[in-house]
Amino acid sequence: MNPRNFFTELKRRNVYKIAIGYGVVAWLLLQAASILFPTFEAPPWTMKVFVAVTALGFPIALIIAWAFELTPEGLKRTELADELPKKSSRNRAWIYVVVIAGAISIGLFLLGRFTAAPKQSASADFPAKSIAVLPFENFSQDKAFAFFADGVQDEILTDLAKIADLKVISRTSVMQYKNTSSRNLPEIAQALKVAHVLEGSVQRSANRVRVSAQLIDARNDTHVWADKYDRDLADVFAIQSEIAQKIADQLQAKISPRERSAIEKQPTKDLAAYDLYVRATDAIDAAPTTQNIKENFLEAITLLEQAIARDPAFFNAYCKLAQAHAQLYLFGEDHTRARLVSAEQAINAALRLQPDAGEAHWAQAGLLYSKLDYDGARAEIEIARRSLPNDARVFELSGYIDRRQGRWPESARNLERALEVDPNNVSILWQIALSYESLRDYAKDAAVLDRILALKPNDLDARLARGQLEVAWRADTRPLHEVIESSMQQDPASGKRLAPLRIFLASAERDAGAAERALADLGDDTYGPDAIQFSRAFGEGQLARWKGDAAAAHASFTTARVAQQRIVDAQPDYGPALCVLGLIDAGLGRQEDALREGRRAVELTPLSKDSINGPIIMGFFAVICAWVGEKDLAIEQLTRALQLPGRLNYGGLRLSPSWDPLRGDPRFEAIVASLAPKEVHD
Structure with a gap:
């Protein structure tokens, strides 16, 4: 076909008109889409796909116009249409409508076909x-092996957590989902x-x-992968590594050579040592929720020392041992040089075995944090972060370091980041609630405590904290009083546990x-804010003081001083121990001391x-000054x-007998x- 005949054919077959008509309609549709898509909050990519499909429909419309023509007998190939009588202009108008509609229909079909997502959950x-x-279920006949199932699950989790792409x-x-009767995986x-x-x-x-x-894809509740491993017990670590790598492959995660090497490394070759290690881990994890933290840590230390005796190259056991010693030191349960040395020895052993391992540097950061070396701790935590990309403990400890250095916004961000992987x-x-309390942002503090109660509706500590918040915020003791009273009615034995708050x-x-x-219920335990801990004798001296019984106060403070001096x-x-001694001496009238x-x-x-x-001790120094008559210095402090940011608050200053010497002073x-x-009216 020569060029003149070709262009004549384009005109005869209405290709020109179809092209112009398609362009006009497409332009109108795109204008409408640019208005309607944002109105209905369509994703940004929807407009891009619509433009692409509209452009794709243009050549389709031209091909249809060239190849087919609408005749009184229906749509036929153009070659056959040439033999029929000439169509009216009305028929030609219908051609435009049919061709453009067909092209747009094809475009919309492709849009739906290639962009529609299957029905999925949130x-x-x-x-x-x-x-x-x-948590893996324990199907062993011996139910005592439940800890072993926990260990298998924990190792797989730990291996996967080393992959930065996950x-x-x-x-x-x-x-929290252990031992649940039924699991709704999408939920x-x-x-x-x-x-x-x-x-x-x-x-x-x-x-x-x-x-x-x-492996379940919770987005559509479908099985992605499953397997069973039936092997010798000695192969359990290889099974764990194999499962972790299979999961990573299924999720198409990129694994660096360093990450793969870390996953393939076996924790120990001694299964008995591993059993001891898993039991020690459980004891450490449970420590914050027990009444006697020290007992849990000491139990863990004993188990870990037994594990190391069986396998002197057990790297993870040294890291856990260092953690247990460091936290005993940090929490003031055993703030002695001997405890610190024990932690340092465990850390050094771990670093000798694996100098580049993130776990060792995290433990080292924890130890330096306990020693108040926050810059050193920060440097170590950054090293740990490189090989522990999913470890909430890294972000958590970073948040604590920031907070101790007064970097409160950075602390909040790190703690929130920890929650992302440990929600x-x-x-x-x-x-986080403690941070808001220290910032005296009681509304946000209340919101976080309510979130805890949503997770654990019957949690007594959260209910008590909510009551304490009302005391600090509004000087209202009624909510706390109600929680304590109802708890003791339900469980009279809770009196000892609640003694500090009582x-x-x-x-x-x-x-x-x-x-x-x-x-009386407190017995030999102590009470007080954070590191400041008071004995029963001190409490009895303070009680006698605000009752006005000077002789009884002197006797109790004298008893308290002997123990505190030791x-x-x-x-x-x-500092905290010396602060308590200063309060006792103030109660005894030993002003200079x-x-x-x-x-x-x-x-x-x-x-x-x-x-x-620091601010807590500064506040108690103000109390010391008030008790010995140095009111100006007390007001200054x-x-x-x-x-x-700190624990001093409206309720404490208004209600506590400790501040009685300053009452009536206009400055106070x-x-x-x-x-x-603002809502409180005296």
């Missing part, structure tokens, strides 16, 4: 490479904000082990009888080293302390009034 909004490894939920959050995935869930079972018998695992970790939520409440309400009963002698550079000890306690706990206990009353919430 988990579809979460990263595709995200996973929660749920988002892996931490152990604390997934362990669990929604709660943990992941797209995939791994569940499995372990059956251990003699020298054999059977591990079953299945149900109540301990982290507690720390002492606080009785003092605020000036109920001497309640204070005496609470102190504590200070054992750790002379520990009390002021010296208070000042020294403040010096030993500078804000640059400890922005939590109180004013300084209140300029910082002005300070109290400045802290009152």
Whole structure:
């Protein structure tokens, strides 16, 4: 066909008109789409796809116009149409409509075909490479092997968490689904904000082990992968590594050579040592929720030392051992040089075995944090972060370091980041609540406590904290009083556990009888804010003081001083212990000693080293000054302390007998009034 005939054919077959008509209609549709898509909150990519499909429809329309023509007998190929009588202009108009409609229909079909997503749950909004490894069921006849099933699950989780390309939920959050009668996996995935869930079972018998695992895509509740491993017990670590790598492959995660090497590394070749290690891990994890933290840590230390005796190259056991020693030191349960040396020895052993391992540097960061070396701890945590990309503990400890250095916004961001991979970790939520309490942002504090109660509706500690919040915020003791009273009615044995709060409440309400009963229940335990811990004898001296019984107060403070002096002698550079001694001496009227000890306690706990206990000790130094008659110095210290985030609050200043020597002083009353919430009217 020569060019002249070709263009004549284009005209005869109405290709020109179809092209012009298509362009006009397409332009109108695109204008409408640009208005309607944003109105209906269509995703940004929808407009891009619509433009692409509209452009794709143009050549389709031209091909249809060239090849077919609408005749009185229907749509026919153009060659056959030439033999028919000439059509009317009305028929030609219908050609335009049919061709353009057909092209647009094809375009809309393609739009739906290639962009429509299958019906999915809310988990579809979460990263595709995200996973929660749920606790494995124990199918062993010996139910004592439940800890072994936990260990298998934990190792798989730990291996996956080493892969930076994955988002892996931490152990604390997934362990809440242990021993649940039925699991709704899409709901669990929604709660943990992941797209995939791994569940499995372990059956251990003699020298054999059977591990079953299945990967579920929670977005559509479908099985992605499943397998069973029936091998010698000695192969259990190889099974764990194999499952982790299979899961990573299924999620199409990129694994670096370093990550693959870490996954393939076996923790130990001694299964008995591994059993001891798993039991010790359980004891450490349970410590924050037990009444006697020290006992749990000491139990863990014993188990870990036994594990190391069986396998002196057990790297993970050294890391856990260092953690247990460091936390005993940090929490003040054993703040001695000997405990610190034990932690350092465990860390050094771990670093000799694996100098580049993130776990060792995380443990080292924890130890330096305990020693108040926050810059050193920060450097170590950055090293740990490189090989522990999904470890909530890394972000959590970073948040604590930031907070101790007074970097409160950075602390909040790190703690929130920890929650992303450990969303149900109540301990982290507690720390966030503590931050808001210290910032005196009580509305946000209340919101976090309510979130804890949503996770654990019957949690007594959360209910008590909610009551304490009302005391601090509004000087209202009624909610706390109700929680304590109802708890003791339901469980009379809870009186001892609640003794510290009962002492606080009785003092605020000036109920001497309640204070005496609470102190009797306290026994040999201690009470107080954070690192500041008071003995029963101190409490009895304070009670006698605000009752006006000078002789009884002197006798109790004298008893308390003997015990407190021993504590200070054992750790002379520990600010909190020296602060308590200063308060006792103030109660005894030993003005010079009390002021010296208070000042020294403040010096030993500078804000640059400890922005939590520093303001607390500064506040207690103000109390010391008030008790010995140095009102000007007391007001000065109180004013300084209140300029910082801390535990001093409206309710405490208004209600506590500790501040009685300052009542009536216009400066003190002005300070109290400045802290009152707007809705409180005296």
